[in-house]
Amino acid sequence: MELSTFFQQLANALxxxxxxxxxxxxxxxxxxxxxxxxxxxxxxxxLGAYFAFYAISALAMPWWIAFVVALGLTALFGxxxxxxAYRPLRDSPKISVMISAIGASFLIQNLGVVIFGGRPxxxxxxxxxxxxxHFGPVSVxxxxxxxxxxxxxxxxxxxxxxxxxxxxxxxRAVSTDLDAARLMAIDVNKIVSITFGIGSLLAALGGIMWTxxxxxxxxxxxxxxxxxxFIAAVIGGIGNIGGAVLGGxxxxxxxxxxxxxxxxxTGYRDAFAFVMLIIVLLVKPAGLLGKAQAVKV
Amino acid sequence: MLxxxxxxxxxxxxxxxADLNIAIEKNEIIGLIGPNGxxxxxxxxxxxxxxxxxxxxxFFKSHDVTGMKAxxxxxxxxxxxxQNIRLFKDMNVLxxxxxxxxxxxxxxxxxxxxHLPGYLKKERxxxxxxxxxxxxxxLADEAAESAISxxxxxxxxxxxxxxxxxxxxxxxxxEPAAGMNPQESLELMDFIVRIRDQYDLTILLIEHHMQVVMxxxxxxxVLDYGVTIAHGTPDEIQKDPKVIEAYLGVE
Numbered sequence: 001m002e003l004s005t006f007f008q009q010l011a012n013a014l015x016x017x018x019x020x021x022x023x024x025x026x027x028x029x030x031x032x033x034x035x036x037x038x039x040x041x042x043x044x045x046x047l048g049a050y051f052a053f054y055a056i057s058a059l060a061m062p063w064w065i066a067f068v069v070a071l072g073l074t075a076l077f078g079x080x081x082x083x084x085a086y087r088p089l090r091d092s093p094k095i096s097v098m099i100s101a102i103g104a105s106f107l108i109q110n111l112g113v114v115i116f117g118g119r120p121x122x123x124x125x126x127x128x129x130x131x132x133x134h135f136g137p138v139s140v141x142x143x144x145x146x147x148x149x150x151x152x153x154x155x156x157x158x159x160x161x162x163x164x165x166x167x168x169x170x171x172r173a174v175s176t177d178l179d180a181a182r183l184m185a186i187d188v189n190k191i192v193s194i195t196f197g198i199g200s201l202l203a204a205l206g207g208i209m210w211t212x213x214x215x216x217x218x219x220x221x222x223x224x225x226x227x228x229x230f231i232a233a234v235i236g237g238i239g240n241i242g243g244a245v246l247g248g249x250x251x252x253x254x255x256x257x258x259x260x261x262x263x264x265x266t267g268y269r270d271a272f273a274f275v276m277l278i279i280v281l282l283v284k285p286a287g288l289l290g291k292a293q294a295v296k297v
Numbered sequence: 298m299l300x301x302x303x304x305x306x307x308x309x310x311x312x313x314x315a316d317l318n319i320a321i322e323k324n325e326i327i328g329l330i331g332p333n334g335x336x337x338x339x340x341x342x343x344x345x346x347x348x349x350x351x352x353x354x355x356f357f358k359s360h361d362v363t364g365m366k367a368x369x370x371x372x373x374x375x376x377x378x379x380q381n382i383r384l385f386k387d388m389n390v391l392x393x394x395x396x397x398x399x400x401x402x403x404x405x406x407x408x409x410x411x412h413l414p415g416y417l418k419k420e421r422x423x424x425x426x427x428x429x430x431x432x433x434x435x436l437a438d439e440a441a442e443s444a445i446s447x448x449x450x451x452x453x454x455x456x457x458x459x460x461x462x463x464x465x466x467x468x469x470x471x472e473p474a475a476g477m478n479p480q481e482s483l484e485l486m487d488f489i490v491r492i493r494d495q496y497d498l499t500i501l502l503i504e505h506h507m508q509v510v511m512x513x514x515x516x517x518x519v520l521d522y523g524v525t526i527a528h529g530t531p532d533e534i535q536k537d538p539k540v541i542e543a544y545l546g547v548e
Contacts, residue, residue: 182371188368
């Protein structure tokens with residue numbers, strides 16, 4: 001393989017990994033607070049992309065306004081999703097909430113088919129993100145350069161909120177012990193809403209950048225990335241934000257590099273994520289950065 | 298200060314607490330005792346809003362707080378500790394106290410995220426307050442240590458400090474002396490009386506160490522199988538035949 005091909009693939013891997021990381025954060029945050037896998041997270045990601053699409057194409061907004069609107073709407077949608085599908089089941093067995101999450105996922109997908117139509121749509125081209133940039137023999141789409149930067153900035157902002165603010169302290173308290181946090185006068189519902197809002201906002205950010213990178217939208221576009229990012233979060237150690245980012249990057253890198261170096265395995269690209277999951281669960285069940293928890297019996 | 302009006306808690310067919318009538322005046326230290334499973338912690342859970350009583354009413358400073366959400370009740374001025382220590386174990390000692398301080402620190406999400414000057418000032422005040430609390434109980438030197446690395450007795454004290462940081466008027470202590478040796482229990486008794494005077498508190502405590510309860514409580518209530526079987530001063534309780542029966546059995 002030539003060096004230029006290697007760098008080309010590395011650039012691809014970096015942007016795919018960043019996108020995975022951004023989505024995986026949403027899974028891990030919700031799990032950290034509620035011990036719930038939000039299976040509808042991939043569909044929230046899809047909605048973010050559609051909101052941006054309609055804001056630009058139907059409402060003719062400038063792209064940056066459209067993006068802000070889409071991020072806001074998706075965050076609100078995530079908050080509403082928690083209110084409608086998860087909060088009423090807060091004290092029910094975990095399995096009920098999980099089934100509700102799976103149901104919500106199917107509902108959003110199928111409503112998407114009804115409302116947006118099943119036929120794929122193509123995302124409008126935005127010059128800033130849609131130019132090809134050449135570095136010697138390596139050429140990448142400009143959006144691929146933005147993706148890692150945006151991911152890095154979002155991650156920095158998130159870590160700031162979690163570690164340096166009152167809201168973040170409350171989030172950590174709720175995540176350690178929900179009942180004790182409540183008795184410290186923390187409004188748990190508010191913290192849960194904020195968590196869903198932030199997670200959904202990051203998913204929307206991922207969704208928008210995803211459609212600019214792979215410029216096609218369809219109502220099922222969230223299924224595969226959603227599943228893979230869930231795996232990324234588990235690989236990194238679910239509940240751990242740094243772990244989700246690490247898992248996302250690892251998964252993205254491995255996926256692209258395997259396809260690049262072993263082209264005959266391209267067809268197994270999606271299966272690869274699951275193989276990786278199985279290996280990690282066998283070797284380090286708590287995930288790479290997860291702490292093994294002793295269960296009191 | 299606190300009055301419960303015939304509160305009962307039923308779980309399906311099981312009555313955990315029946316017709317509980319407690320009345321506490323300001324600055325009293327009152328004990329709630331009884332054998333295991335008598336419903337003491339359930340009573341705490343009803344007062345602090347963890348459970349909504351199936352029947353009856355809870356009044357705090359003459360306001361009806363029955364069925365109010367736990368975080369609202371803490372706002373009103375009731376704080377508690379737990380039987381099995383429930384510190385935020387991923388945080389350090391100071392952060393554990395700061396979490397509780399934030400109740401009285403009224404700033405919005407945006408001001409806090411952007412670290413606006415008003416927020417920074419209040420944040421500093423909270424830190425000072427938290428440190429002064431830790432100092433007053435001799436935990437200031439451990440402020441930066443992780444909460445679970447503290448020895449057991451200090452974890453108990455930290456839990457009480459965390460409850461104090463919400464600036465309560467009524468403090469509920471669930472078995473504060475659990476797992477302590479006689480010497481530590483004696484220190485705890487002094488500590489409880491001291492914080493009562495220093496922070497102008499009213500205290501209701503659950504305790505099995507008779508030495509502790511008899512030593513600090515002016516009056517006490519005795520529960521057995523959810524039913525209040527006795528109420529009175531330590532002397533009266535020690536002589537009460539029903540209490541002796543509940544604790545020792547009777548021939």
